[in-house]
Amino acid sequence: MNCDLVAEQIKALAEGELQADEKVACMNHIAVCQDCADALRGVRAMLVVRDQATVPGSERVFNRVMSKTSYDPQQQASRRGFWLGAGFSGAIAASLLAVAFALGLLGSPGVDAPQAAEFYVSTQEVRPMNIAIEADQLLQGAEISILLSGDVEIDGFGQRNELSWTDDLEPGVNQLTLPVRAIGERGGQMVVRLSHPDSEQIFVVQLKLDS
Amino acid sequence: MKWLGSDKNRFTELMQPHFDALYMAAQRMTRSAADAEDLVQDVCLKAHMHIDELEKVEFQRAWLLKILYHRFIDIQRTRERSPVDMAETGADSNDPDFLGRDGSKPDDLVEREKRLETVFRAMEILGHEASSLLALHDIEGFSLEELRQVTGLPEGTLKSRLHRTRARLGRLLSNQDIHKPVLTVVGGKK
Numbered sequence: 001m002n003c004d005l006v007a008e009q010i011k012a013l014a015e016g017e018l019q020a021d022e023k024v025a026c027m028n029h030i031a032v033c034q035d036c037a038d039a040l041r042g043v044r045a046m047l048v049v050r051d052q053a054t055v056p057g058s059e060r061v062f063n064r065v066m067s068k069t070s071y072d073p074q075q076q077a078s079r080r081g082f083w084l085g086a087g088f089s090g091a092i093a094a095s096l097l098a099v100a101f102a103l104g105l106l107g108s109p110g111v112d113a114p115q116a117a118e119f120y121v122s123t124q125e126v127r128p129m130n131i132a133i134e135a136d137q138l139l140q141g142a143e144i145s146i147l148l149s150g151d152v153e154i155d156g157f158g159q160r161n162e163l164s165w166t167d168d169l170e171p172g173v174n175q176l177t178l179p180v181r182a183i184g185e186r187g188g189q190m191v192v193r194l195s196h197p198d199s200e201q202i203f204v205v206q207l208k209l210d211s
Numbered sequence: 212m213k214w215l216g217s218d219k220n221r222f223t224e225l226m227q228p229h230f231d232a233l234y235m236a237a238q239r240m241t242r243s244a245a246d247a248e249d250l251v252q253d254v255c256l257k258a259h260m261h262i263d264e265l266e267k268v269e270f271q272r273a274w275l276l277k278i279l280y281h282r283f284i285d286i287q288r289t290r291e292r293s294p295v296d297m298a299e300t301g302a303d304s305n306d307p308d309f310l311g312r313d314g315s316k317p318d319d320l321v322e323r324e325k326r327l328e329t330v331f332r333a334m335e336i337l338g339h340e341a342s343s344l345l346a347l348h349d350i351e352g353f354s355l356e357e358l359r360q361v362t363g364l365p366e367g368t369l370k371s372r373l374h375r376t377r378a379r380l381g382r383l384l385s386n387q388d389i390h391k392p393v394l395t396v397v398g399g400k401k
Binding site for chain 2: 004042050054068189
């Protein structure tokens with residue numbers, strides 16, 4: 001018996017599926033081989049994870065997850081307009097977009113459908129994108145996640161396309177500024193997810209190349 | 212990439228056959244129905260952003276599970292560095308679906324939680340690629356042939372990588388340092 005043979009049989013060994021003579025041969029090798037002894041400990045740990053009880057996702061869970069992932073742009077148009085018109089129109093400049101989250105819907109726990117907006121990026125310069133997050137009360141420990149795709153990056157973060165952190169949101173408007181740059185011709189997309197135990201918002205920003 | 216109404220049906224059809232596998236894998240890692248749903252939600256968001264790629268890959272389930280394991284490790288890292296979560300076990304102890312389903316006594320559950328936390332911390336140290344490869348084989352049951360087709364790696368390379376990763380995992384689990392929490396303050400407003 002050698003390490004290669006043990007490697008092939010080690011999962012079966014951990015699961016008690018080897019014949020008695022194969023088991024003895026494996027264990028004799030493992031007794032004198034630290035690497036294989038470690039590997040046996042490793043595979044046993046993975047089997048502990050595997051053997052946890054689980055239940056399939058119900059149709060309700062599936063529909064809930066799908067509803068958070070997709071959105072109807074026509075349905076969102078009026079909502080977008082409302083929030084921009086309700087207090088952020090003054091913040092909009094030619095190359096600056098103010099995106100407003102409404103995280104004040106704590107009376108009805110759950111998730112709002114994603115909202116959407118557009119922002120023009122350039123390969124020539126870094127442009128600050130302002131995201132305005134409005135909360136109607138103090139929200140402690142809100143998680144903010146940014147997911148980027150396409151030919152865009154957040155200046156200073158290089159190739160990282162996922163950022164996530166937690167913060168307390170003050171009542172009123174909380175402003176986040178992201179310096180965004182195009183690094184190619186395709187433009188891209190930014191998904192901003194704002195979650196709190198009582199509420200969740202997903203915002204999709206289409207990042208278009210300013211030609 | 213467009214997020215149009217027709218994409219919703221297209222995406223739903225793509226995800227439906229794999230949803231249970233994703234959700235159950237997420238439960239194994241998070242031990243909480245709510246956290247599992249959040250994790251699958253994250254996977255779906257990422258998959259939706261790469262829907263064209265998802266349609267093209269031959270082994271969609273492996274592709275999606277790999278995202279899930281990567282994301283889980285990222286979440287683990289964030290939680291371990293968050294002073295807020297240091298006191299939490301990671302399990303949703305109030306969730307009746309996840310308490311004593313197999314008749315375990317509370318002490319056994321606590322012990323199992325500790326053990327799982329240690330395994331997940333070790334997986335984090337192993338890194339995304341090594342952990343997800345091992346998880347796909349040892350937890351999700353993908354065969355070497357399936358992994359060969361998913362990764363493009365020769366079977367011999369896969370065997371040696373899996374053995375090395377298991378050995379590293381085993382060494383990490385025997386190292387007491389892994390049980391010490393890491394406390395780093397992160398976050399804050401920009």
